[in-house]
Amino acid sequence: MKGPVLLMLGIGLFGVLDANSKFLSGDFSAAQALTFRHATLLLLLFLLRAAWPGTGGDFRTGHPRLHALRAVAMLCSGLMFFLAFRHLPLADGYLVFFTAPFMTLVLARLALRESVPRAAWIWSGVGFAGVLLALMPSLSGGGSAFGFLCAALGTVTYAVNITVNRSLKAESGIARLVLFPSTLGLLATAPFAGLHWVTPDVPQALALMANGILAGTATVLLALAFRHATPxxxxxxxxxALPWSVTLDWLVFGNAPAGPTIAGGVVVALACLMSERAVIQGTSSGKR
Structure with a gap:
């Protein structure tokens, strides 16, 4: 259960990150928010290594191309989701994000040559059906085409990131998981941040820095999850992520869940439980 638990914790933090980003998107450009995010992560990493040398493991890697691909995918995903949630409610953005499990399964099969049990396809399909049921009220009201496009691109690059995480599972330590994407992100966004710079007050600066901590922690948790379990x-x-997004929409933005949303959440929870049960049974059968 270590892999699923780490994954769910990471996705929960991403939900908090997205809600925080939605607040910030009204006052700051995507470039400025991402610059703060990556600068905060690099600062924390080097402060920790200064206090405790070697924290997080070695910076050197035998897979520079994979780390480069992962860094680009993370930068694109962060940018696209920040823009998406500027134009969409959390629930609508997550509707698109919920196609990620299918993309992850396809990439695991094509890129990693990993076998995908039929049960995983089936229960992912059930979970997606639960999502459609949950978000039916939002879909009927329409939404921003640009926002949905950004969410779709963010989902594709998220799936690429998840697949690369699996390819890097043999590497120990987390320092490289923070160093490479944060360095690229800072170099890529800092010049654009200066074009529309808005000086934040203290609460806003703390919120911008919190984005970095949330994003870094969530990213590391997801990477560790895929070291312990297959896509x-x-x-x-x-x-x-459905219950997370619905809860945040309710508590933070005052959007109370409708009946279909609650019913869809039950379907999603059932899909998760039955998928885990099927995998455990399959593993037990294979050991006999």
Whole structure:
């Protein structure tokens, strides 16, 4: 259960990150928010290594191309979701995000040559059906085409990031998981941040820095999750983001869940539980 638990914790933090980003998007450009995010992560990493040398493991890697691909995917995903939630409610953005488990399964099969049990496909499909049921009220009201496009691009690059995480599972330590994407992100966004710079007050600066801490912690948790379990096993658990997004929409933005939303949440929870049960049974059968 270590992999699913780490994944669900990471997705929960991403939900908090997205809600915080939605607040910030009204006052700051995506470039400025991402510059603060990556600068905060790099600052924390080097402060920790200064206090405790070697924290997080070695910076050197035998897979520079994979880390480069992961860094680009993370930068694109962060940018696209920040823009998406500027134009969409959390629930609508997550509707698109919930196609990620299918993309992850396909990439695991094509890129990693990992077998995907039929149960994983089936329960991912059930979970997606639960999502459609939950968000039916939002879909009927329409939404921003640009926002949906950004969410779709963010979802594709998220799936690429998840697949690369699996390819890097043999590498120990987390320092490289923070250093490479944060360095690229800072270099890529800082010049654009200066074009529309808004000086934040203290609460806003803390919120911008919190984005970095949330994003870094969530990213590391997801990477560790895919070191302990395959994409086929973890894919259905990505639907746990539905309860997170619905709860945040309710508590933070005052959007109370409708009946279909609650029913869809029950379906998603059932899909997660049954997927785990199927995987455990399959593992037990294989050991006999």
């Amino acid at each position: 086929a096993r973890l894919a259905p658990f990505e639907f746990i």
